Amino acid sequence: MSRREGYVIDVPYPLHFHKEMQPVWMSYIATSLGCAAPDIRRSYRYCELGCGAGINLLVAAASNPLGEFVGVDFNAGHIALAQQAAHDIGLKNIQFVEASFGDFASRDLQPFDFIACHGTWSWLPPQAQASILQILHRYLKPGGLFYLHYMCHPGATRLTAIQKILHEVSLAMPGDSAEAARHGVELLRRLADSGAGAFEDDPGLKDELAALEKEHLTYLAHEFLTDYWRPQHSADVHRIVAQAELTYIGSANCFENMDSLSIPGDIQPILSGVAQSALRETIKDTARNQHQRLDMFQRQPETLSSEQHLLQLDAVRFMAMATMPPAGALNFSTPIGAISGPEAIFEPVLKALQAGPRSFAELRGLSVFSGEPGVLLQALQMLMWAGHAHPLRADGATAQQASAFGEWLSSKAVALSPLPECGTAVMRKRGA
Numbered sequence: 001m002s003r004r005e006g007y008v009i010d011v012p013y014p015l016h017f018h019k020e021m022q023p024v025w026m027s028y029i030a031t032s033l034g035c036a037a038p039d040i041r042r043s044y045r046y047c048e049l050g051c052g053a054g055i056n057l058l059v060a061a062a063s064n065p066l067g068e069f070v071g072v073d074f075n076a077g078h079i080a081l082a083q084q085a086a087h088d089i090g091l092k093n094i095q096f097v098e099a100s101f102g103d104f105a106s107r108d109l110q111p112f113d114f115i116a117c118h119g120t121w122s123w124l125p126p127q128a129q130a131s132i133l134q135i136l137h138r139y140l141k142p143g144g145l146f147y148l149h150y151m152c153h154p155g156a157t158r159l160t161a162i163q164k165i166l167h168e169v170s171l172a173m174p175g176d177s178a179e180a181a182r183h184g185v186e187l188l189r190r191l192a193d194s195g196a197g198a199f200e201d202d203p204g205l206k207d208e209l210a211a212l213e214k215e216h217l218t219y220l221a222h223e224f225l226t227d228y229w230r231p232q233h234s235a236d237v238h239r240i241v242a243q244a245e246l247t248y249i250g251s252a253n254c255f256e257n258m259d260s261l262s263i264p265g266d267i268q269p270i271l272s273g274v275a276q277s278a279l280r281e282t283i284k285d286t287a288r289n290q291h292q293r294l295d296m297f298q299r300q301p302e303t304l305s306s307e308q309h310l311l312q313l314d315a316v317r318f319m320a321m322a323t324m325p326p327a328g329a330l331n332f333s334t335p336i337g338a339i340s341g342p343e344a345i346f347e348p349v350l351k352a353l354q355a356g357p358r359s360f361a362e363l364r365g366l367s368v369f370s371g372e373p374g375v376l377l378q379a380l381q382m383l384m385w386a387g388h389a390h391p392l393r394a395d396g397a398t399a400q401q402a403s404a405f406g407e408w409l410s411s412k413a414v415a416l417s418p419l420p421e422c423g424t425a426v427m428r429k430r431g432a
Helices: 023-032 055-063 076-089 101-105 126-139 159-172 177-193 197-201 203-212 217-224 234-242 265-272 277-288 306-314 343-354 360-364 373-385 402-411
Strands: 044-049 067-073 094-098 112-117 140-151 246-251 292-299 317-320 330-334 337-341 389-391 416-419 424-427
Touching: 023 112, 023 140, 023 246, 023 292, 023 306, 023 389, 044 055, 044 126, 055 067, 055 076, 055 094, 055 402, 055 416, 055 424, 067 076, 076 094, 076 402, 101 126, 112 126, 126 140, 126 234, 140 234, 159 177, 159 203, 159 217, 177 197, 177 203, 177 217, 197 203, 234 246, 234 277, 234 292, 265 277, 306 360, 306 373, 317 343, 317 360, 330 373, 337 343, 337 373, 343 360, 343 373, 360 373, 373 389, 402 416
Parallel strands: 044 067, 044 112, 067 094, 112 140
Antiparallel strands: 140 292, 246 292, 317 389, 330 337, 416 424
């Protein structure tokens, strides 16, 4: 196996798509949080740090013709795959750069409206994290958004015992990283089945191992074999990112922006008495036993007035996704348990969206939401989180390469379908 700066580079990272990284989604989330988002109705620039083989950027470029997209990765194999894909699809609004973050930070670049970093931060050495901060400081525009995914405590804490075994096996075994991951998982299974105390004292660790055994070996290699595998405390990450003059505004996971739903009821009175942001986020992580975070930061955020906020929301149009359930009451299976969606609230929204795309203004004209835009906002957030609804692109431009991208996805047996009207893609069932 081989590493660079402690990170696995001898096997490709599998293609994982994350809707929360897409510019339409990020822009809407910022708006929902009451912040002025970058205007994606006109040309904009987007950069992904640690883009792997580029699937998220390919989706973005094929579905958002007004955006200019740049992907950065130090793995030459990843960049070669991404460049070939962009060429085969015929994308002209995308560029992939083979570079370390330190090298990229030193270049003379035009600034970006969006910068995203997924599956990288808590796997990197400190000097690479420092380079990310340099990139943010130099290249993120005022009002620009930064998306950061990372493993966090306390949910990821129990994985430290599993990761240590996997990492040490990778240092001791010959073969590539995927083979090392296989040997490590097999050793962990033998330990669990032989009554190892770590598994006996923490039965949840057995569930974690069972989940890992279902994962692709190349994913496990990238996830666990780095020399710098470190879950983070969100309070610490927020202080670090603040050094680049960015402010934490909320989560790209819209469910987590609704404390009244995502925090267990008995803990909400405790949370309501805490004003300090770092402590609030730490309490929320503990309440949810958070494993990973999808944090959004903004440079010089502009807080919208109540009137501006409603005006911005009113302009957003939503469409029903293929998974939209029949009109009626809903039941959401969330990380903290089942949450009921009352029929009185959800039935009119579902009926309206099933008839065709609707704006926030049109939906709040429904009698049930008279004078209650916050209730509608929460209902739409839940539908988005569950994959039943999505904001539409507002620019009106034609995504000419979306069809070619769909054909490329099918040819590579990637279970994604472009949804250019929403500037994103959706997972499809295998064989569909």
